[in-house]
Amino acid sequence: MFPSGTRKRPHTLTFVPEYRPARRDPSVHIQDLLLTHFRSYASLELAFSPAINCFTGPNGSGKTNILDALHMLAFTRGFRSHQDQQVVQEGESFFLCQALVIREDIPRRVACNYIKGKGKRLLINQKPLPKLSEHIGSLPMVAILPQDGSLIDGPSAERRQFLDMLISQYDPRYLQHLIQYGRLLAQRNAQLKLFGEQRYFDREQLQLWDEQLIPHGVAIQDGRSQFLEAYAPIFETYFREMVSEKETPSLRYRPSIEAATPEAWRAHFLRQEEKDRVNQYTLSGIHRDDLIFRIDGHSVRNFGSQGQQKTFLIALKMAQYDLLAQKTGLAPVLLLDDLFDKLDPHRLSRIAQLLMTRIPGQVFITDTSYERLSEIFGPEPAREVRYFAVQPGSVTPQKVSAGD
Numbered sequence: 001m002f003p004s005g006t007r008k009r010p011h012t013l014t015f016v017p018e019y020r021p022a023r024r025d026p027s028v029h030i031q032d033l034l035l036t037h038f039r040s041y042a043s044l045e046l047a048f049s050p051a052i053n054c055f056t057g058p059n060g061s062g063k064t065n066i067l068d069a070l071h072m073l074a075f076t077r078g079f080r081s082h083q084d085q086q087v088v089q090e091g092e093s094f095f096l097c098q099a100l101v102i103r104e105d106i107p108r109r110v111a112c113n114y115i116k117g118k119g120k121r122l123l124i125n126q127k128p129l130p131k132l133s134e135h136i137g138s139l140p141m142v143a144i145l146p147q148d149g150s151l152i153d154g155p156s157a158e159r160r161q162f163l164d165m166l167i168s169q170y171d172p173r174y175l176q177h178l179i180q181y182g183r184l185l186a187q188r189n190a191q192l193k194l195f196g197e198q199r200y201f202d203r204e205q206l207q208l209w210d211e212q213l214i215p216h217g218v219a220i221q222d223g224r225s226q227f228l229e230a231y232a233p234i235f236e237t238y239f240r241e242m243v244s245e246k247e248t249p250s251l252r253y254r255p256s257i258e259a260a261t262p263e264a265w266r267a268h269f270l271r272q273e274e275k276d277r278v279n280q281y282t283l284s285g286i287h288r289d290d291l292i293f294r295i296d297g298h299s300v301r302n303f304g305s306q307g308q309q310k311t312f313l314i315a316l317k318m319a320q321y322d323l324l325a326q327k328t329g330l331a332p333v334l335l336l337d338d339l340f341d342k343l344d345p346h347r348l349s350r351i352a353q354l355l356m357t358r359i360p361g362q363v364f365i366t367d368t369s370y371e372r373l374s375e376i377f378g379p380e381p382a383r384e385v386r387y388f389a390v391q392p393g394s395v396t397p398q399k400v401s402a403g404d
Contacts, residue, residue, distance in 0.1 A: 057390030140332035170327035235319035256288035331361030
């Protein structure tokens, strides 16, 4: 599993036998984390609270790297980079991150191992999964990150990814439709490019790809529509709780094809055929859909203040947490990276109240200020809060504020 000749013996993968209690706790939490050659950490072992965990330290000290490792164990990739070789500590040839995950009272040792030149594997109790995608959804997680601002002001691909990552965590069929759609779309685009290069066109050949692509596209479009019907009311509730009843937020799904039916897709592809030929690319489909965000009928991207945009984003993620909990029957793990910076006292107090009263699952928070977090949660919080001090390459447990 590990390359020969490594200078330091990595953590061993401890096998945890499964047991099945008579009554299961409907929750999931990460009991510990072990890192080897992961970003700035040569070796790190941490034990977590099942409630709230706060990491404080200066910028660049490695706080976000801990959250990135947790994200890796949930989604098989970090949120800071999709290039696994960039996660390996400088001068080393591999990384290993592993955690003991307790889901419905059943412990499992989850490990993600990458070796340069050999690739990445994900193991459950020392057994490698045949496909990384099989793991998606087994550790439900929601992350609120500084780069999530691109959900508001970034390209439509960011908002599609937001939809797809959420729905895939509770609907494995949706994930498989996405995988197949991506594969077939690449084949259709390759066929269009070949037509252009060879200066000929075969409609029947292109329609063969259409007939394979359309069922997956229709299923994804329908899944997104159903998701928004359930998600939008939850989002609006969270937004109003953090702001007031004076502002009215709205979400609208804008598909590039009018209806989620095979007939509508075939007719649309036929109308777009000439444009696809000229561009040598498929210009319509679920890969061109978008979400439209508004407050009081005005675009959040173009007219929202910084405070409105940040509140809109937090409400999006809190609603994501709520809906994922409903769909899976489990309280997801929540990651909050530098969330409290530049928030006014009113929003800070509302978010802290939500974490204490509306978020039953495990929470991981990073911030530059220990004083700010200890003031937000107070000396006697409703839930246990465990603090960690982060310095480059090391993490030191600090005080624990016991919950009621």
